[in-house]
Amino acid sequence: LKISNKMASLCPITLLGPYLDYMKESLLQPLWTYLRTNHQEVLRSPLFPVIISVSTYFMACLLYMTLDSLSLVVPGINSYRIHPDQPVKLQSILKAIWLTVYNHVVFVFPAAAAQWYWRPPLPLEEKAPTVLEFTMGILGCTLLFDFQYYFWHMIHHKIQWLYVTFHAIHHEYFQPFCWVTQYMSAWELVSVGFWTTIDPIILQCHILTGYAFMVFNIWISVDDHSGYDFPWSLHNWIPFGLWGGSVKHDTHHQKPMTNFEPFFSHWDWLCGTHSDH
Ligand SMILES: [Zn+2]
Numbered sequence: 001l002k003i004s005n006k007m008a009s010l011c012p013i014t015l016l017g018p019y020l021d022y023m024k025e026s027l028l029q030p031l032w033t034y035l036r037t038n039h040q041e042v043l044r045s046p047l048f049p050v051i052i053s054v055s056t057y058f059m060a061c062l063l064y065m066t067l068d069s070l071s072l073v074v075p076g077i078n079s080y081r082i083h084p085d086q087p088v089k090l091q092s093i094l095k096a097i098w099l100t101v102y103n104h105v106v107f108v109f110p111a112a113a114a115q116w117y118w119r120p121p122l123p124l125e126e127k128a129p130t131v132l133e134f135t136m137g138i139l140g141c142t143l144l145f146d147f148q149y150y151f152w153h154m155i156h157h158k159i160q161w162l163y164v165t166f167h168a169i170h171h172e173y174f175q176p177f178c179w180v181t182q183y184m185s186a187w188e189l190v191s192v193g194f195w196t197t198i199d200p201i202i203l204q205c206h207i208l209t210g211y212a213f214m215v216f217n218i219w220i221s222v223d224d225h226s227g228y229d230f231p232w233s234l235h236n237w238i239p240f241g242l243w244g245g246s247v248k249h250d251t252h253h254q255k256p257m258t259n260f261e262p263f264f265s266h267w268d269w270l271c272g273t274h275s276d277h
């Protein structure tokens with residue numbers, strides 16, 4: 001028996017056991033364990049999704065606003081703008097920021113407070129998602145959001161009453177810049193916020209994946225409205241024109257009956273609403 005025990009302990013599988021376990025563990029596990037251990041209350045708070053959404057939005061806008069200011073004096077930056085001959089006017093920026101602040105004070109923060117009051121803290125599971133689950137979760141949520149917004153957006157252009165009441169405000173700008181992203185009616189803001197919150201739940205994503213999707217979703221929405229066409233922009237390296245990005249959304253602001261899809265291009269192709277220029 002002693003010999004067979006010794007043999008078993010020398011067996012490669014037994015020797016590799018701890019390492020195999022380590023390999024089975026997600027690459028995101030150390031990060032998740034750190035977050036769970038040190039920031040549990042923050043992660044579980046129903047306010048946290050609002051905090052990360054709002055802070056990501058303001059940081060992304062501040063980044064692009066800095067680029068807009070620099071583009072006035074650095075021709076190298078201005079050359080990446082979709083409309084290099086039309087600088088963003090200070091008056092347009094202030095008007096867009098004003099509505100953004102108004103929407104946040106009147107709708108977003110009260111909604112967040114209500115959520116904080118009604119929703120119990122979220123449970124945090126011990127295991128992190130695998131890198132594959134994490135990536136596919138973000139992709140799945142982005143595809144689902146893209147589908148929901150496409151149809152919302154299309155009917156809000158095709159039905160005159162819906163357009164005038166809820167969506168025309170977003171089209172006050174013909175050449176978008178970062179702050180135009182959330183220059184929208186409360187109904188549009190609520191719809192977008194609702195899908196961003198509900199999509200990770202529908203697709204049963206890990207909470208880490210859900211938060212990462214929120215950040216990603218806001219980043220690509222601001223990038224869509226940034227007015228920049230950088231070589232590293234997603235639409236320049238995702239093949240077959242599958243990603244619409246800033247150039248396609250800029251076209252939507254000039255030809256509003258085309259390019260209803262916020263991120264990808266497939267629904268515009270399938271429904272005949274696509275326009276390149
Ligand atoms: Zn827009």
Ligand SMILES: [Zn+2]
Binds near residue numbers: 153157170171252256
């Ligand atoms: Zn529109």
